[in-house]
Amino acid sequence: MSRFQVVSGKGGTGKTTVAAALALALATEGRRTLLVEVEGRQGIAQLFESEALPYEERRIAVAPGGGEVHALAIDAERALLDYLQMFYKLGSAGRALKKLGAIDFATTIAPGVRDVLLTGKACEAVRRKDKQGRFVYDHVIMDAPPTGRITRFLNVNDEVAGLARIGPIHNQAQAVMRVLKSPETAVHLVTLLEEMPVQETADGVAELRAAELPVGRVVVNMVRPHLLDEDALRTASGGRRREIAKALTRSGVTGSAALVRPLVEQAAEHAQRVGLEREQRAVLAGLGLPTVELPLMGEGVSLSALYDLAAEFRKQGVGDDTVDAAGQGSAGGAPRSGPGPGRGSGRGVGA
Amino acid sequence: MTLNTDIAPGLDTDALLDDPGIRIVVCCGSGGVGKTTTAAALGVRAAERGRKVVVLTIDPARRLAQSMGIDQLDNIPRRVDDIGGDGELHAMMLDMKRTFDETVEAHTDAERARAILENPFYQSLSAGFAGTQEYMAMEKLGQLRARDEWDLIIVDTPPSRSALDFLDAPKRLGSFLDGKFIRLLIAPAKIGGRAGMKFLNVGMSMMTGTLGKLLGGQFLRDVQTFVTAMDSMFGGFRTRADATYKLLQAPGTAFLVVATPERDALREAAYFVERLAAEKMPLAGLVLNRVHGSEAARLSAERALAAAENLEDVGIVDQTTGKAGLCDASDPTAVTSPEASESPLSPEHGDEPTPHGSTPEPHDRKSPAPEQHDAEPHDRKSPDPSGPPTHAEQDTRAVPATDVSVDQLTAGLLRLHAERMQVVAREQHTRDRFTSLHPEVPVTEVAALPGDVHDLSGLRAIGERLATGSAPA
Numbered sequence: 001m002s003r004f005q006v007v008s009g010k011g012g013t014g015k016t017t018v019a020a021a022l023a024l025a026l027a028t029e030g031r032r033t034l035l036v037e038v039e040g041r042q043g044i045a046q047l048f049e050s051e052a053l054p055y056e057e058r059r060i061a062v063a064p065g066g067g068e069v070h071a072l073a074i075d076a077e078r079a080l081l082d083y084l085q086m087f088y089k090l091g092s093a094g095r096a097l098k099k100l101g102a103i104d105f106a107t108t109i110a111p112g113v114r115d116v117l118l119t120g121k122a123c124e125a126v127r128r129k130d131k132q133g134r135f136v137y138d139h140v141i142m143d144a145p146p147t148g149r150i151t152r153f154l155n156v157n158d159e160v161a162g163l164a165r166i167g168p169i170h171n172q173a174q175a176v177m178r179v180l181k182s183p184e185t186a187v188h189l190v191t192l193l194e195e196m197p198v199q200e201t202a203d204g205v206a207e208l209r210a211a212e213l214p215v216g217r218v219v220v221n222m223v224r225p226h227l228l229d230e231d232a233l234r235t236a237s238g239g240r241r242r243e244i245a246k247a248l249t250r251s252g253v254t255g256s257a258a259l260v261r262p263l264v265e266q267a268a269e270h271a272q273r274v275g276l277e278r279e280q281r282a283v284l285a286g287l288g289l290p291t292v293e294l295p296l297m298g299e300g301v302s303l304s305a306l307y308d309l310a311a312e313f314r315k316q317g318v319g320d321d322t323v324d325a326a327g328q329g330s331a332g333g334a335p336r337s338g339p340g341p342g343r344g345s346g347r348g349v350g351a
Numbered sequence: 352m353t354l355n356t357d358i359a360p361g362l363d364t365d366a367l368l369d370d371p372g373i374r375i376v377v378c379c380g381s382g383g384v385g386k387t388t389t390a391a392a393l394g395v396r397a398a399e400r401g402r403k404v405v406v407l408t409i410d411p412a413r414r415l416a417q418s419m420g421i422d423q424l425d426n427i428p429r430r431v432d433d434i435g436g437d438g439e440l441h442a443m444m445l446d447m448k449r450t451f452d453e454t455v456e457a458h459t460d461a462e463r464a465r466a467i468l469e470n471p472f473y474q475s476l477s478a479g480f481a482g483t484q485e486y487m488a489m490e491k492l493g494q495l496r497a498r499d500e501w502d503l504i505i506v507d508t509p510p511s512r513s514a515l516d517f518l519d520a521p522k523r524l525g526s527f528l529d530g531k532f533i534r535l536l537i538a539p540a541k542i543g544g545r546a547g548m549k550f551l552n553v554g555m556s557m558m559t560g561t562l563g564k565l566l567g568g569q570f571l572r573d574v575q576t577f578v579t580a581m582d583s584m585f586g587g588f589r590t591r592a593d594a595t596y597k598l599l600q601a602p603g604t605a606f607l608v609v610a611t612p613e614r615d616a617l618r619e620a621a622y623f624v625e626r627l628a629a630e631k632m633p634l635a636g637l638v639l640n641r642v643h644g645s646e647a648a649r650l651s652a653e654r655a656l657a658a659a660e661n662l663e664d665v666g667i668v669d670q671t672t673g674k675a676g677l678c679d680a681s682d683p684t685a686v687t688s689p690e691a692s693e694s695p696l697s698p699e700h701g702d703e704p705t706p707h708g709s710t711p712e713p714h715d716r717k718s719p720a721p722e723q724h725d726a727e728p729h730d731r732k733s734p735d736p737s738g739p740p741t742h743a744e745q746d747t748r749a750v751p752a753t754d755v756s757v758d759q760l761t762a763g764l765l766r767l768h769a770e771r772m773q774v775v776a777r778e779q780h781t782r783d784r785f786t787s788l789h790p791e792v793p794v795t796e797v798a799a800l801p802g803d804v805h806d807l808s809g810l811r812a813i814g815e816r817l818a819t820g821s822a823p824a
Contacts, residue, residue: 010382010383011381011382011383012381012382012383012384012611012616013383146382194803195802195803196803224770225770227763227766227767227770228760228763228764228766228767232759232760232763240757240760243757244757244760244761244764246757247662247757247758247760247761248658248761248765250661250662250758251658251659251661251662251758251761251762251765252657252658252661253650253654253655253658253765255649259647259650261646262645262646262647263647263764263765263767263768264764265646266645266647266764266767266768266771267763267764267767269801270767270801272801272802273801273802276801276802276803298773298774298777
């Protein structure tokens with residue numbers, strides 16, 4: 001598994017939920033993940049039923065097997081102040097800059113600069129090591145902007161090139177791009193089995209590939225079970241209504257005659273949906289990407305539903321490094337508290 | 352037929368669309384709730400009821416353009432053909448950069464306009480600033496209204512992460528362009544000339560020095576050029592943003608908040624309703640989109656499940672047998688693709704009927720169907736190359752019609768109904784939460800369609816549902 005996992009998707013597809021579940025899945029068995037959000041929406045806090053996140057990494061959940069999920073809401077202004085502090089030891093002058101609106105100005109006038117600060121902060125967390133030289137986080141998962149903007153957001157180099165040709169921001173952009181274009185990064189796109197999100201996913205994949213950004217998986221979210229197959233339904237709407245009515249009566253349902261038509265109609269709608277979903281699956285299959293399917297959480301996404309979704313991720317091979325590491329060979333940095341050898345999740349980044 | 356409407360008053364969409372005093376309808380809501388489709392459906396309906404309408408959409412969904420018979424929507428209103436009645440429908444899609452460019456060109460001389468358009472900051476700001484799209488939507492709305500060519504302008508709002516962005520962004524850009532720091536950049540000398548402001552100038556040069564180091568010297572020179580060039584236009588931007596804002600507060604405007612009956616979408620809707628009230632903007636009501644209902648609602652989920660179990664207990668085979676059921680291509684429930692209606696494409700067909708398979712428990716409904724674990728994309732396509740199987744092939748695989756246990760079939764129908772009733776209950780619950788917070792907001796419900804909208808008749812169907820508040824599912 002790549003150490004930097006970016007989760008994007010069309011609005012309404014549940015990308016924040018998916019990012020959170022992925023962070024939980026990757027944290028199982030004693031690992032430590034950082035879940036970051038960049039749009040100032042406090043979606044993570046709502047999901048984990050916690051207070052609004054400050055600009056500060058804090059533990060937000062414990063994963064099965066002793067792992068930890070930490071969370072951070074990245075704020076571009078604060079990130080810029082951090083950099084100023086780091087490079088120029090500004091002290092109170094930084095606050096003066098903020099008061100004058102200079103920070104707001106710098107992060108607003110050039111959206112590219114803003115994006116560099118946001119991705120830069122996340123990349124810093126990806127590369128950060130503790131005193132023993134181990135990675136502080138095994139994985140960093142970003143709840144990223146939606147599919148329509150993701151390529152632009154990640155392709156900070158292009159964005160910033162015209163604006164800051166030299167200087168730390170420029171260097172920062174270069175460093176960020178090195179991480180983003182490496183196998184250390186995987187960009188996942190969340191979709192539903194509906195036409196518009198699938199179309200947007202296909203477009204997004206094409207854009208990411210054109211920008212040479214590493215596309216990870218397609219996550220099909222809110223998949224509903226197929227309770228009845230189309231063929232059976234055709235039978236139902238054929239000449240068997242009377243038999244169905246009798247069966248209903250046998251099953252203990254009263255007034256069955258009046259129920260047959262609505263029940264069969266609901267089934268026809270279901271069949272139509274199944275057919276449309278199959279078409280959308282075919283489109284997604286054409287993308288040639290590994291796919292994860294997550295079930296619709298009938299009761300809405302509660303904290304326990306998040307854990308269920310994380311388990312589903314693991315069931316489908318996400319977060320199981322024995323599978324992934326085998327395919328990718330090298331396992332550089334030791335995991336922070338991995339259960340044993342051979343489970344190394346951290347691979348070195350040329351930092 | 353869907354959710355009962357006795358708590359909140361109903362929203363009379365037709366009355367709204369017919370009211371000659373209403374000149375602007377704004378559809379807002381969080382992302383993914385169907386704003387754009389709602390706006391288009393309202394446009395079709397209003398036009399067919401005799402009004403001359405323009406729909407301004409923001410979302411570049413090609414399918415929607417195609418559903419109105421237009422290949423590509425752009426920054427110029429295009430007339431939609433095949434609208435019945437005396438009215439007219441025009442549609443356009445906001446081209447943010449182009450609108451910004453045109454605004455610049457319209458409000459400054461050619462030379463200065465070129466300087467602005469070529470500046471990298473302008474290019475970045477006009478294409479990417481988080482508020483530019485919202486700001487330009489307002490700008491365009493103001494322009495359309497000023498032309499006075501249409502009886503009714505229906506606006507779809509940008510696909511923001513939050514519905515509130517639409518109201519906030521223009522102000523944000525405005526206050527940004529009016530910001531203290533920008534004023535300093537434009538006229539440091541002027542400000543520094545005043546004795547009391549001198550310290551600011553010292554701070555200023557320190558700051559520009561720092562930013563220059565941070566971003567490179569060119570950065571700051573570009574900014575200064577840009578800001579100076581834009582300066583002449585600030586007044587214009589601000590004035591027009593204020594004018595559009597007032598236009599939104601005027602009685603000729605109606606806001607429709609669009610939401611799906613889901614927790615997050617309705618929470619956003621509630622915020623938005625409160626915000627509109629605070630801004631004194633006229634809210635017409637809530638469009639509750641994609642609502643599920645059932646005509647068999649008297650049969651509860653629990654009873655349906657119990658009944659299904661009764662049938663399965665006496666049944667001989669498990670549910671998968673039904674999946675191998677026969678194909679009847681002439682059936683009216685046929686799926687849209689002819690191929691799909693004839694060939695057993697679904698991997699489920701590969702499943703052998705298991706005579707002693709476990710009866711699915713209620714909780715199994717949560718777990719994905721077998722094919723969903725199949726991450727190998729090519730497998731899904733595998734039946735395609737061979738084309739639709741012949742009937743002879745099917746006969747060897749499919750169980751004859753009479754062999755599909757009617758009990759199995761009925762149990763399946765009951766389980767499907769139970770699932771539907773659970774959805775209905777959940778939606779009712781989230782909706783109730785909204786109504787208890789905002790009982791005063793009129794609501795119309797749009798029953799969920801099984802598929803996406805592809806054509807004018809699909810938009811008409813949604814318009815019909817919008818008008819009646821409910822329709823047969």
